Amino acid sequence: MKFKTLGQFIIEKQAEFPFAKGELSRLLRDIGIAAKVVNREVNKAGLAEILGPLGQINVQGEEQQKLDVLADEEFISALKRGGECCYVASEEHDEGIDLCADDTLCPGKYIVCIDPLDGSSNIDVNISIGTIFSIYRRISPSGKVQKEDVLQKGLYQVAAGYVLYGSSTMLVYTTGHGVNGFTLDPSIGEFCLSHPMMRIPENGKTYSINQGNFVHFPEPIKQFVKYCQDEDPESDKPFSLRYIGSLVADLHRTMLKGGIFMYPESLRHPDGKLRLMYECNPMAFILEQAGGAASTGKQRILDIIPEKLHQRTPLVIGSERMVQQVQQLYALEK
Ligand code: AHM
Ligand code: MG
Numbered sequence: 001m002k003f004k005t006l007g008q009f010i011i012e013k014q015a016e017f018p019f020a021k022g023e024l025s026r027l028l029r030d031i032g033i034a035a036k037v038v039n040r041e042v043n044k045a046g047l048a049e050i051l052g053p054l055g056q057i058n059v060q061g062e063e064q065q066k067l068d069v070l071a072d073e074e075f076i077s078a079l080k081r082g083g084e085c086c087y088v089a090s091e092e093h094d095e096g097i098d099l100c101a102d103d104t105l106c107p108g109k110y111i112v113c114i115d116p117l118d119g120s121s122n123i124d125v126n127i128s129i130g131t132i133f134s135i136y137r138r139i140s141p142s143g144k145v146q147k148e149d150v151l152q153k154g155l156y157q158v159a160a161g162y163v164l165y166g167s168s169t170m171l172v173y174t175t176g177h178g179v180n181g182f183t184l185d186p187s188i189g190e191f192c193l194s195h196p197m198m199r200i201p202e203n204g205k206t207y208s209i210n211q212g213n214f215v216h217f218p219e220p221i222k223q224f225v226k227y228c229q230d231e232d233p234e235s236d237k238p239f240s241l242r243y244i245g246s247l248v249a250d251l252h253r254t255m256l257k258g259g260i261f262m263y264p265e266s267l268r269h270p271d272g273k274l275r276l277m278y279e280c281n282p283m284a285f286i287l288e289q290a291g292g293a294a295s296t297g298k299q300r301i302l303d304i305i306p307e308k309l310h311q312r313t314p315l316v317i318g319s320e321r322m323v324q325q326v327q328q329l330y331a332l333e334k
Contacts, residue, residue, distance in 0.1 A: 003192035006032050006171065006182045013175070024135070024159060027084040027110055028173065031133060032191055034078035035163040035171055038071045038117070038131065039184060042165045045123065059094040059310060067123055068092060071116035071131065084108050086138055087145040089309050091115040091278045096309060098145050110158070111136040111150055113309075115278035119246030128166035130248025134282035135159040150309070154281030154302035162248045162282065172198070172252070174289040179255075200292040204258030204319040206240045208250050216266035220297060220329035224262075227325075247274065251283055251317065255290055260318035262326070264297065272296075272314035276306055280315050293323035297330040 079085040086108035089096035100106030138149040161173025169184040181195030228239040284294030284301035294301040294317040
């Protein structure tokens with residue numbers, strides 16, 4: 001076979017750390033398997049009549065789609081079965097799920113925060129959606145998982161990744177040693193290494209934001225958007241606007257082509273819309289590992305000390321130079 005599979009790659013990487021017991025490798029493998037099951041369901045959604053709202057409202061006050069529920073169940077049961085994870089926090093659940101609650105000898109030492117199906121409002125219209133995951137090592141040695149085990153800074157993630165259910169399905173992840181991307185080959189049912197050591201260009205010519213909210217944007221973001229729209233042949237401006245409204249797809253494009261994605265605070269959303277633990281931290285870790293940057297505009301995302309699971313934060317992420325420009329505009333505001 002021409003390409004290395006995800007399974008082979010994980011084993012090979014583990015061999016580079018002779019003292020590692022392979023638990024994280026097994027956890028990543030479990031997530032990869034669940035992603036394939038979810039991909040199968042996403043692909044046949046239109047056929048199987050599982051498309052469309054389930055009629056329940058999730059903790060964020062949004063209508064849950066059937067596929068959200070299915071993806072959530074699939075990932076949680078894969079993590080439970082695998083035995084390496086002691087606690088799952090899912091965007092779909094009010095409270096985290098303690099997988100060790102009834103078992104004081106529970107061997108799992110990893111905490112997984114997951115958005116099982118992000119961008120689900122796009123399902124009905126056949127636009128790319130994604131799964132985002134973030135992995136931490138628990139701090140307390142055993143027993144019931146504590147608040148400090150879960151609410152760790154993004155800086156302490158041991159791994160993070162996403163799955164993009166797009167025109168092809170990809171799994172992209174980092175363990176803090178660069179970012180690698182795998183494309184699902186449906187003919188053999190394997191993720192194959194297609195994008196080794198991904199790097200985001202230092203600068204870009206695309207900006208991504210829900211510009212319909214312009215009147216609500218804070219001043220620095222308004223200024224930056226106007227800067228992107230100015231005519232300047234030297235820097236090839238005006239820049240192109242690209243916004244899918246599906247975070248994984250918008251950030252995957254940003255990582256490959258360079259550019260910036262912003263979901264700022266506004267009067268309507270004083271802390272922005274996106275969730276720190278399920279969306280911003282994992283994406284920040286991945287983008288930083290690929291050579292990019294991620295900020296609230298005022299602070300590095302990975303430095304935020306989380307206070308609650310479903311916390312939201314403004315997000316400015318992408319090519320380092322562009323993120324720095326936005327940060328400078330915020331700094332001038334003071
Ligand atoms: P979700 O977690 O409910 O799917 O919402 C998150 C999504 C992101 O994928 C996307 O970046 C954002 O919401 C789009 O929001 P908006 O429609 O306000 O532009
Ligand atoms: Mg989401």
